[in-house]
Amino acid sequence: MTLHFQPSSPDHVPAELMIDFDMFHIPDGVNDPVEIWHDLVRRGVPKIFYTPRNGGHWVFLNYDDIVEGYRNHAIFSTYQTPVPPIEPFPVVQPQGVDPPAHNVFRRLLAPMFTPIAVRGMVGELERRAATLIDGFAAQGQCDFITDFAERYPTGTFLYLFGLPEDRLDEFLALANTFFRSTDPAARAQNITEIYALLDTLFRQKEREPGNDIASAIVNARDDAGNQHPWEDILNCGFLLFVAGLDTVTNTLAYVWRYLATTPAAQQHFRERLDDPDAFLRAIEELMRINAVSNLFRRVTHDCEYKGVAMRRNDRVVLPNTVANRDPRVFRDPQVIDLDREVNVHLTFGVGPHRCIGSLLAKREVMVSLQQWLRRIPAFELADDQPAGSVFGGSVMGFTALRLRWDV
Amino acid sequence: MRVIANRDLCQGHARCEDLCHEVFATDAIEGKVVIVQADVPTALEDKARLAVRNCPEGALRVGRSGKGDDA
Structure with missing residues (x-):
């Protein structure tokens, strides 16, 4: 695989739309990675602009344009979209x-x-969350990332794929290299390992199917009665592995970071543990304000979009966090209103x-919070947060989040 | 009040079901909207209207009762 990191300033981009913005770089002193995006809005940069960084890509900042980026697949394709460009890239099923x-x-x-x-x-999600939290509740402290936010969605993946729990650490290690390694050789090796593991897993589920997603995928038949191409099966497994881990981990991290610094919000949820409608309404608001993903699209052909010339294969980045605070769509968008x-x-x-797993992801956050609040009293950030524990990119978040509470 | 769903636009977010399950459900195959009762009882009108306004796909609409407004 070849990575193209060189800055790119193509001649179809006018100077006034060229903004130097590196979505992977969180400057020193910025302790919340989404702020680099909201800083663009505060600076009043064009709502459609091009940055030469990371191989060059467009950024959409209006809610309506971000929606168009998602919906208009005639212009904005999901086929081989990585930023910076990696070629060849697996055609993940069905996302790519x-x-x-x-x-x-x-x-x-x-x-x-x-x-x-x-x-x-x-029931299973509740049991898994409760077990993890019971493991550290009496200690009065935890690193929320390593003790919970990474383990919980990875355990959920094992459950969905019908894998035994004793393989959790093996999958955690694979996921961590995939999401955090910046060494191209280590990443290539890691992807090879993930595919080898999926290959073994699907072969086993082909022989001994269970009541799980891996069995359903490998034993499904197309309209002609044949198994789907093996490569597609592997690429689908790969997507499910990578899509449901880092996103959930960092959504959890963002939510707990907010709650740890906002006692009134903890109280709000505690008072609504027996009011599922109000609890869910507040969860939706935390989903809005803590959108960790920036999605990629690829322009299918030379064209004009809203008067802006775009070329085939231009990349487009859709920052959900910006859409979710667009004042034309949300009243008081910067205010976290748990009754919105x-x-x-x-x-x-x-x-x-x-996101096909959106209902599961939301349920994971909701169940985690319900189980947490039933086991842990008022909690706050510990004093010893490690420096440099934030990262940007297609998923933004934290590598450490130390919490404490009285026991 | 009547509610109308466009299942071609629906992508299965299920926000309507979360907000007003008395009127909106989802199927077991695609997870798309199924209208439980198209003619919304007066007591549920506010809830159903809120569900319509929260559809991220704009797949739901409110019409008047008895107008055959299904187009």
């Missing part, structure tokens, strides 16, 4: 395929992530590639 072809795997996966399916997982009634946030995207 445009409609209508993406429907094959979308349809296959959809029944496993419906509200009905997710309601059936709640109209909340059409884009945290899970919209359109045909809407």
Whole structure:
């Protein structure tokens, strides 16, 4: 694989739309990675601009344009989109395929992530969250990232894929290298290992199917009655591995960081533990304000979008956090209103590639918080936060978050 | 009051079901909206209207009862 990090200033981009912005770089002193995006808005940069960094890419800052980026797959494709560009890149199923072809795997996966399916997982999600929290509740402190936020979604992945719990550390190590390593050789080796593991797993589920997602994928048949191409099966497993871990980990991290610094919000949730509607309404607001993902698209052909000339293969970055605080869509967008009634946030995207696991992800956050509040009294940030523990990129978040409470 | 769903636009966010399950449900295959009762009882109108306004896809609409406004 080749990474193209060189700055790119193509001649179709006018000077007034060229802004020097590195989405992977969090400057010293910035302790919340989403702020680099909101800083762009405060500076009044053009709502559609191009940065030469990371191989060069467009950025959309208006809610409506971000929606268009998600919905208009005739211009904005999900096929091989990484920023910076990595070529060749696996065509992950179904995320990396445009409609209508993406429907094959979308349809296959959809029944496993419906509200009905997710309601059936709640008991197991609760048990897993409770077990993790019981492991450190009496200590009066934890590193929320390593003790909970990484382990919980990874454990959920094992459960969904019908894998035994004793493999948790192996999967955690693979995920951590995948998400955090900046060494190209280590990353290439890591991806090879993930694919080898998926290959073994799917072979096993082919022989001995269980009541799990891996078995459903490998034993599904296409319209002609054949198994799906093996490469697609692996790429679908790969997507499920990478899409549901880092995103959930850092959403949890953001939510707990906010709660740890906002006692009134902790109280708000505690008082609504037995009021699921109000609890969920407040969770939606935390989803809006803590949108950790910046999604990528790739321009399909030379064209003009809103008067801006774009070239085939230009990359476009869609920052959900900016859409979610657009004053034309949200009243008092910077205010965290846990009773906000109209909340059409884009945290899970919209359109045909809407995050298929969004209901599961939201449920993971909700269950975690319910189980936490039933076991842990008022909590706050510990004094000894490690320096430099924030990162930007396609998922933004924290590598450490030390919490403390009285025992 | 009547509610109308466009299942082509629906992408299964299920916000409507979360906000007003008396009127909106989702199917087990695609997770898309299913209208439980298209003619919304007066007592549920505010709840149903809020659910319509929270659809991120704009797939839901409010119409008047008995107008056959399903187009």
